[in-house]
Amino acid sequence: MTPNNLRRSFLKKLAGMSGLMTMSPFMTKVLAEDVKEALLQLNQLHPEEAAQDEELWLRIQQAYTVSPNIINLNNGGVSPQPKIVQDAVDRYYHYSNEGPSYYMWRILDQGRESVRMKLAELAGCSPEELAVNRNATEALDTIIFGLDLKRGDEVLLSKYDYPNMINAYKQRAKRDGIKLNWMTLDLGMEDEDAIAQRYLEGITPQTKVAHITQLINWSGQIVPVKKICAALKKQGIRTVVDGAHAFAHIDSNITDIGCDYYGTSLHKWLCAPFGTGMLYVKKEHIKNLWPLIPDHDPQRDDIRKFESLGTRSFAPEQAISQAIDFHNAIGADRKRARLYYLKDYWVQKVKDHPMININTPLSSQFSCALCNVSIAGIDPVDLNNRLFKDYQIHASPVVWETLKGVRITPHVYTKPSDLDRLVNALLSYADQPQKSSLKVN
Ligand SMILES: Cc1ncc(COP(=O)(O)O)c(C=O)c1O
Secondary structure, three states, X not given: OOHHHHHHHHHHHHHOOOOHHHOOHXXXXXXXXXXXXXXXXXXXXXXXXXXXXXXXXXXXXXXXXXXXXXXXXXXOOOOOOOHHHHHHHHHHHHHHOOOHHHHHHHHHHHHHHHHHHXXXXXXXXXXXXXXXXXXXXXXHHHHHHHOOOOOOOEEEEEOOOOHHHHHHHHHHHHHHOOEEEEEOOOOOOOOHHHHHHHHXXXXXXXXXXXXXXXXXXXXXXXXXXXXXXXXXXXXOOEEEEEOOOOOOOOOOOHHHHOOOEEEEEOOOOOOOOXXXXXXXXXXXXXXXXXXXXXXXXXOOOOHHHHHOOOOOOOHHHHOHHHHHHHHHHHOHHHHHHHHHHHHHHHHHHHOOOOOEXXXXXXXXXXXXXXXXXXXXXXXXHHHHHHHHHHHOEEOEEEEEOOEEEEEEEOOOOOOHHHHHHHHHHHHHHHHOOOOOOOOOO
């Protein structure tokens, strides 16, 4: 056997073993080398070709330490970190404990500048427009509470925006007398101009700001933010984009999107440490956005004024860099193509069943990894519970506005065989007689 074949047969055996936790450091090192080699090979391939190379993905999956005992299809909630990211967090944490105020404040604190630069490169904007924080909620609440809005000013948003953000605007409405206007977004719309038109129809002469969710968490629908931001800009309206589900998943070049403010978590699609997020404020708006937690000069023109969070662990934010390296090693286009491929893999096998509804547009322009499915006559919470009880599949039930279903979210480490189990489960439930009638399309 050639060394490559040996490695492959070793990996095939490994696929049947019960995870990395039991391995010796030597084995872990061999695996890390193999992951590196697989990533290099993946980089030679066109995204569509790479998406289908199961052998390479099997090798890349070894970079994760996910449990072999459950099938996690709720990566939309929060994603696991590759081992190199977990190890970096551990390292920085132990290092901090050698002398917390010295190592955290004198040494690691300086590292934030390099994290900022790497993030800015990934986000396609200037480092002077990016603040590192703890999650999308913190980033977007900084914007929502920091905007200079006065009584009577209006904000446009949608009922499908994320509850934390809706609640923040509602608090401002109660406290400061701003008015909220709701645009009507029909899930499933696949016409960029028509969606942008809906936003335009929602504005009035008092509208100052519009809030847009780039990828809707409930259904996985991609919203044409670039088009919407351009249309609203012409009307003099500033735009806040919630990129929690889009960043490092679909194309999210912030300068290209053309928004004024952007907030995202990094512990979802980037696979960065839990409790990491990012705030973008267009340079010209930094001065006039009030920080949530002020430092000595809340009106200065420096993005760092949004990072005055007090004492917290610096280990997670430092290890964002390792997550960016891993993401770049796969390549944004190859990652997106693989995620879309995985969604399509299971959807194609169930979508024509007369009892099964797919509540997400299927084109790659309007969806990627996230997909919402329902079975006629089965309550989504019940379906979600049964998936775990019968098949150890962890997913997320959605009952929100008009949408009722279970959200299925694979990630790059998900195996087609995991999705076969999902397909098997859905088809077997759908074949059983249900209380109500056929699906509605
Ligand atoms: C669209 C959207 N925005 C914001 C958030 C909040 O993210 P975090 O919990 O990381 O603050 C989420 C979380 O799922 C989300 O789906």
